[in-house]
Amino acid sequence: MRLFYNIAGVLAVILGVVGIFLPLLPTTPFLLLASACFARGSVRLHRWLLSHRVFGAYLRNFEEGRGIPLKAKIVATALLWLSLLGAMGRVDHLGLQALLLATGIGVSTYMWRYLPTLRLPRQEQPPHDA
Incomplete structure (x- = not known):
């Protein structure tokens, strides 16, 4: 195994x-x-x-x-929907379009509702010279 x-x-x-x-x-x-x-x-x-x-x-x-960083969630969501919408535009079958839409909704819902967002520590700001 x-x-x-x-x-x-x-x-x-x-x-x-x-x-x-x-x-x-x-x-x-x-x-x-x-x-x-x-x-x-x-x-x-x-x-x-x-x-x-x-x-x-x-x-x-x-x-x-x-979890994953906020930037990764944003990039993943944008790429997911760009890919899905592109695929949906090329497919003429309504059932397949609905399946792609449901997949996108499911993945997006999981990512934004259930997957924690990693909070990165703020980096120290350099002192400003006056």
Whole structure:
């Protein structure tokens, strides 16, 4: 079973990285899935992902229940709706458009209502010279 989790985790990481460059493929859910798989399959791979220079802090904050930064929520919501509206404009099937709309509403509701917003500490302001 550990092998299955590790393979699924590696595939999720690959899809997450590809999602950085393809607007319709989400990055965050795949990285969260990879983290969950690695947590069950390999302590070493899980540690690697959580210490990754790009994804690590983001995943650690999520796993520890602190949430994601406000800027990330805004960017994710904007990209989600741009992608969904673009896809809905290209699809002529009303049922599929409704499914895309329901997906967008569901993801947005979860992100803004149930996913905590990470409060970053204010940086010290440099003294002003008078």
